[in-house]
Amino acid sequence: MSGYRLAVHVRGLRFGWSRREVLQGVDLDVRRGEAMALVGANGAGKSTLLALLAGAEPYRARWRRPRCTVEVLGRDPVREGHAVRSAVGYVPDRIDLPKWMRIRDHFAFVGSIHPRWSDEEAARWLDRFQLDPSARYAELSKGQRTLENLTTALALRPPLLLLDEPFSGLDPVARRMVIDGVIEHMCDGDASVLVVSHSVTDVARCADRIALFAGGQVTRVATVDELRAESERGDLEDALVEAAGAGRAA
Amino acid sequence: MHQVDRTLVRFDVDPRSPVTPSDQLADQVRFAVAAERISPGDRLPSVRDVARDVRVNPNTVSRAWRELERSGVLEARRGSGMYVAAGAVAVAREYRTRELAERLGRAVGDALAAGLVPSEIESLVRAACETWESHEMDREGMQT
Numbered sequence: 001m002s003g004y005r006l007a008v009h010v011r012g013l014r015f016g017w018s019r020r021e022v023l024q025g026v027d028l029d030v031r032r033g034e035a036m037a038l039v040g041a042n043g044a045g046k047s048t049l050l051a052l053l054a055g056a057e058p059y060r061a062r063w064r065r066p067r068c069t070v071e072v073l074g075r076d077p078v079r080e081g082h083a084v085r086s087a088v089g090y091v092p093d094r095i096d097l098p099k100w101m102r103i104r105d106h107f108a109f110v111g112s113i114h115p116r117w118s119d120e121e122a123a124r125w126l127d128r129f130q131l132d133p134s135a136r137y138a139e140l141s142k143g144q145r146t147l148e149n150l151t152t153a154l155a156l157r158p159p160l161l162l163l164d165e166p167f168s169g170l171d172p173v174a175r176r177m178v179i180d181g182v183i184e185h186m187c188d189g190d191a192s193v194l195v196v197s198h199s200v201t202d203v204a205r206c207a208d209r210i211a212l213f214a215g216g217q218v219t220r221v222a223t224v225d226e227l228r229a230e231s232e233r234g235d236l237e238d239a240l241v242e243a244a245g246a247g248r249a250a
Numbered sequence: 251m252h253q254v255d256r257t258l259v260r261f262d263v264d265p266r267s268p269v270t271p272s273d274q275l276a277d278q279v280r281f282a283v284a285a286e287r288i289s290p291g292d293r294l295p296s297v298r299d300v301a302r303d304v305r306v307n308p309n310t311v312s313r314a315w316r317e318l319e320r321s322g323v324l325e326a327r328r329g330s331g332m333y334v335a336a337g338a339v340a341v342a343r344e345y346r347t348r349e350l351a352e353r354l355g356r357a358v359g360d361a362l363a364a365g366l367v368p369s370e371i372e373s374l375v376r377a378a379c380e381t382w383e384s385h386e387m388d389r390e391g392m393q394t
Contacts, residue, residue, distance in 0.1 A: 035307050179305050187298040187308050204265035208309050225270045234268025 004074030007032050007160045007192035008053060011069040015052060015059055022048050024216030030160075035186055035193040037203045037224075039240060040213030046196045047093055049213075050162050053194070054090035055081045073159055086115050089153030093164040093196075095145050099138035103131060103148055110152050122155035129177050143174030150181050160192045161185055167199040175202065182206050200237045204228075212243055258287045259294075263304045271306050275314040277349070280323060283334060283342035290339070294324065294332040321345075 008030035015023040022045040030036045038046050052059040052070070055077040059070055062078060070077060077084045097106060103126070111117040126133055129147040131140075140148060146166055153161060166178050179202060185191050186206075197203050203210065203224070210227055212220045220243060224236065231238035259282040263271045282288045294300075297315065301308035315332050318324040323342055325335040335341075361371045 034309070176305070180302075183301055183305055183307065187301060201265040204271065205263070205306050208307060225272070228268070228270060235266075 004071075005032060006030065006071070007034070007073060008036075008194060009069060009071040009074075010049075010053075013049075013052070013059060013068045013070055015048065022216055023052075026216070026218055028211055028218050028221075030192055030194050032192055033186075033190050034209065035182070035195065035207045036221075037207035037210045038194060038196045038213055038218075039198065039203065039210055039244075041244070044213050045216050046213050047164050050090070050164050050194065050196060051092070053077060054088050054162050055084045056090060056092070087156075087159050089156050089158035089161045091146070091149045091153050091161075091163045091166055093168070095149050097137045099136065101137045102134055103137075103140075104133040106137075106148070107133070107152065107155075110155075114156060116156040116158065118155050118157065121157060122151055125151040125154050125181065128180070141174075143170040146170060147174060147177055147181075150178060154181055154185060157188065157191075159190065160194070163193065163195040163197075165196055165198070167197055167202045175199075178202075179205055200240065204236050210240075212240075214244065258282060261300055261304050263306050265306075272310045272314040272317065275300070275304070275306075275311060276317050279314070279318055280342040280345050283323060283338045284346040286339065288334055290334045290336050292334045293330070294334070296331060 006029050008028060010026050010028045013023050013026040014021050026045075026049060028036075028049075038049070040046055048057075051057045053072050055072070058078045058081075059068075060066055060078060066076075066078075072084045073087050075084050107119075107122055111119065111122075123133075129144075129151060131144060131148060131151070135144075137145070150163075150166065153163075161182070163182070166182075167175050170178065182193060182195070183206070186193065193206070195203075195206060207224055209221055209223050211218045212222075222243075227239040227243065228234055228236045229239075231242065259278055261275060261278055263274050265271065267274060269277070279288075279294070294315070295303075297308050297311045300311045315324060319326055319332070319335075321341060322335055323338045324332045326332055358371055361374070362368075366374075
């Protein structure tokens with residue numbers, strides 16, 4: 001997993017759970033060492049895209065010839081699913097683990113199947129996030145569940161981190177901890193991030209570029225600074241709202 | 251030549267500000283150089299340290315450092331980071347004058363638009379200077 005230039009490289013990706021396509025020809029590049037935010041209306045297909053990139057869902061059947069290009073760290077998430085899944089840290093928006101499960105049990109499980117798992121890294125992040133390894137899943141708040149899941153992703157020191165709405169519904173303390181995790185990950189040289197988020201100030205802190213998503217496609221990619229400069233008051237939220245309006249009209 | 255103490259440059263990023271985060275960081279270095287809180291030859295904290303401190307993407311900090319290098323405030327030394335450049339003070343002071351003239355200009359524009367006359371604005375500026383000076387004196391008095 002070292003010979004890649006783009007952490008994510010997608011061209012013409014179409015996908016649907018039924019005949020209705022959720023993704024209608026997605027083009028997206030995330031460079032190595034870059035943090036990209038994926039921004040768009042709810043239900044636009046952003047979470048689906050992330051799940052396909054993570055190899056959590058196949059973007060096509062194994063026996064079908066691909067009509068599009070999907071490369072994650074230079075590999076195909078279907079044909080080379082194992083390689084992709086073992087190099088990607090994926091934090092989905094909903095995390096369902098059995099209520100009785102302790103954090104420690106979850107870690108033991110992930111550690112037993114994951115080649116990159118590091119107990120030391122996991123312990124370091126648990127401590128930083130002030131989580132008790134013997135706490136049961138039922139006892140964790142929404143924020144703690146996100147942080148627990150982020151820990152399992154960060155403990156892999158993954159070349160690519162995929163985060164689905166990691167800031168939503170969190171209190172300010174937990175949000176700040178998530179940011180710390182992302183920043184620390186980005187300090188790791190070549191590490192890349194693709195994060196789905198509506199939280200403008202968090203995006204402004206974490207992301208280099210923003211991909212606007214509408215109608216099952218990426219309608220535009222721009223740097224955070226470029227977008228901000230487009231709004232009259234230099235406000236990123238204003239700029240995003242305007243850009244979303246333009247994307248819908250187009 | 252020494253490592254810059256992080257208290258000498260107050261690194262801080264407000265993500266809601268219309269000034270981009272990398273420009274905010276660059277300004278903080280320029281103003282510290284212009285006020286001679288840091289001097290030529292001093293080494294800046296590493297990109298990662300600043301990124302963790304102020305909670306921004308390290309690429310943002312790198313961008314600020316690159317811009318400062320381009321404009322002659324910082325110089326890179328191979329393998330050991332970023333240092334305040336020899337001619338930095340003059341560059342930073344020129345920038346400071348230009349930047350603050352613009353900011354003050356905007357405030358004066360607001361005052362004129364609100365109907366104040368120039369003499370009233372001048373006395374307001376003088377009063378503000380006096381308030382800040384007495385503030386500074388209080389702070390120094392407390393420290394000794």
